[in-house]
Each structure stands twice: as structure tokens, then as C-alpha cells.
Amino acid sequence: xxxxxxxxxxxxxxxxxxxxxxxxxxxxxxxxxxxxxxxxxxxxxxxxxxxxxxxxxxxxxxxxxxxxxxxxxxxxxxxxxxxxxxxxxxxxxxxxxxxxxxxxxxxxxxxxxxxxxxxxxxxxxxxxxxxxxxxxxxxxxxxxxxxxxxxxxxxxxxxxxxxxxxxxxxxxxxxxxxxxxxxxxxxxxxxxxxxxxxxxxxxxxxxxxxxxxxxxxxxxxxxxxxxxxxxxxxxxxxxx
Numbered sequence: 001x002x003x004x005x006x007x008x009x010x011x012x013x014x015x016x017x018x019x020x021x022x023x024x025x026x027x028x029x030x031x032x033x034x035x036x037x038x039x040x041x042x043x044x045x046x047x048x049x050x051x052x053x054x055x056x057x058x059x060x061x062x063x064x065x066x067x068x069x070x071x072x073x074x075x076x077x078x079x080x081x082x083x084x085x086x087x088x089x090x091x092x093x094x095x096x097x098x099x100x101x102x103x104x105x106x107x108x109x110x111x112x113x114x115x116x117x118x119x120x121x122x123x124x125x126x127x128x129x130x131x132x133x134x135x136x137x138x139x140x141x142x143x144x145x146x147x148x149x150x151x152x153x154x155x156x157x158x159x160x161x162x163x164x165x166x167x168x169x170x171x172x173x174x175x176x177x178x179x180x181x182x183x184x185x186x187x188x189x190x191x192x193x194x195x196x197x198x199x200x201x202x203x204x205x206x207x208x209x210x211x212x213x214x215x216x217x218x219x220x221x222x223x224x225x226x227x228x229x230x231x232x233x234x235x236x237x238x239x240x
Contacts, residue, residue, distance in 0.1 A: 001094030001226060005204045008168045009092060009228060012040055013050035019058070019068045027051045027068060027075065029058045034166070037233050039084055042092075043072070044229040051075050057084060079234060089230040091217055093207040095199075098224025100192040104150075110186075112193045115147040115159065123149070126156040129178060137213075138176035145171065146197060150190040157181040160194045164203065171203040175219060188222035195223065 016030035030052040033040065038057045042050040049072040058064070061078040069075045079086065104112055115123060123142045127135055141147070144161035151157065158177040165172045173194060177187045195205035207225050209216035217227075 001096060001228060002204055004169055005094045005206065005228070008165070008170045008204065009042060009231075010050065013042055013052045016052065019063055019065060023048065025049045025051070025072060027053070027063070029053060029055050031055060036235055039079055039234040041075070041086065041232040041234075042229050045227050057082070084234045086232045086234045089211050089232045090208045091211055092228045092231050093220040093225035094228045095195045095205045096224050096226050098192065099196065100189055100224065101196075104189045104193065109153045110189070111151045112148060112190060114197070115142060115149045117142070119149065119156075122156045123159065126159060126178060130176060134176060139174040140176045146194065146201065148190060148194045148197065150186050152181060152186070155181075158186040158190045160190045162194055162198055162205070165206065169203050170206045171198045173205055173207050185222070187219045191219060191223035
């Protein structure tokens with residue numbers, strides 16, 4: 001994965017005042033965390049844990065230069081004790097650059113191309129045959145920044161879309177494959193194709209999925225992605 005991708009994800013954990021900065025754990029007080037986020041945790045696949053908190057969270061936890069947690073477990077305990085709720089972790093994958101275009105070209109009757117508003121009818125029919133949960137989780141929309149589809153014959157078998165990740169140069173990818181077309185490798189071919197298209201637009205592709213979504217993680221790896229780390233965000237509990 002590129003330095004652009006790595007710097008994008010490390011950014012919130014390197015801006016601000018360090019309370020801890022060693023090889024295994026960093027803790028930074030960051031005044032510019034995105035609105036609504038009081039804390040964030042990134043555990044990279046290398047094992048390094050990175051934590052960023054807003055100043056008010058550091059104060060409520062009693063963390064300062066003279067008093068810091070000694071481990072990630074203590075960080076989590078301090079956050080929980082002060083009403084900071086961590087969301088379920090996301091697996092964050094970065095693209096290693098694998099090119100599967102030859103494999104797609106060898107598959108008989110397979111066409112991968114960008115989708116436009118002229119494909120609205122085919123896209124609507126495609127979505128209508130998927131469960132509501134699958135559609136919500138995939139978050140693939142025809143009006144996104146970049147949308148591509150894989151056609152098996154005349155059927156739209158898989159669709160993928162991407163959109164810029166906040167103000168960064170990364171683009172988040174979603175993928176949805178028709179239930180009767182799964183298990184054929186279509187999802188990985190399409191995610192690989194849209195990843196290269198994203199790079200052609202000057203952005204870096206990224207793939208996220210929930211920890212328990214083994215199938216989605218498998219698609220990421222088969223598409224040429226590598227696990228970068230586990231990411232959690234937190235917000236202050238709302239009082240009734």
C-alpha cells in the first residue's frame with residue numbers, strides 16, 4: 001500500500017500533543033478530530049496501537065504528561081469509565097496494486113465498465129433482487145463519485161461504487177453482488193477494477209468491513225488488498 005494511504009490513516013493520530021509516543025503505543029491529544037468523535041483507536045497489523053482523544057476526554061480521564069495509561073487495555077478502561085463508547089471495529093484494507101484485468105478479460109461473456117445514469121433501469125432491477133441488509137451494508141449508489149458494474153452476459157451481476165473519504169485523497173469502496181452470482185469471483189474482479197480506476201483519478205482505494213464479515217474480508221484480499229489495521233471510533237454517551 002502507498003505512503004498516501006498510510007499517512008491518511010495515521011493523520012489523526014499524529015496531529016496534536018503526544019502523551020505517549022513509543023513503538024507499541026501512541027496517545028495524542030488532538031483538537032481537530034472530526035465532529036462528533038471524541039476518540040479514535042487504530043491498531044495496525046504491525047501491532048502498534050494508536051489512540052487520539054479530544055482534550056476534554058483526556059481531562060476527564062485524568063491523562064496528562066505526568067499521568068498516562070501504560071497499555072491499550074488501560075486506555076480502553078479509562079474511556080469506558082468516563083462514558084466514552086467505542087464502536088465495533090472496522091477492518092481497514094489498503095490496495096497493494098494487484099492487476100486482475102487479464103483474468104477478467106479471459107472470462108467469457110464478462111464485461112466490466114463504468115456505470116452512468118443510462119444504466120439506472122438495470123441498476124434498479126439489480127438492487128431490487130438483493131436483501132435490504134445487503135444493500136445497506138454494501139452502500140453502493142449509482143450517484144456516487146465513481147460507479148462500475150460487472151455484466152455476465154446481459155445481466156448486471158455485481159456493482160461497486162466509491163466516494164472520497166472525508167477531505168483525504170482516499171476513496172472508500174462498496175461492493176454488492178447478486179445472490180445468484182456469488183462464489184464466481186465477480187466481486188473481487190470488480191473491486192480490483194474500480195481500485196485501478198480510483199488511482200487513475202488521483203486517489204488511493206481503501207476497503208473497510210466489519211471484523212465478523214469474513215466473506216467481505218475475503219473479497220478484499222482476493223482483490224489485491226492487504227490488512228492495514230483495525231479502526232474504532234468513539235463518542236460520548238448521551239445522557240437521558
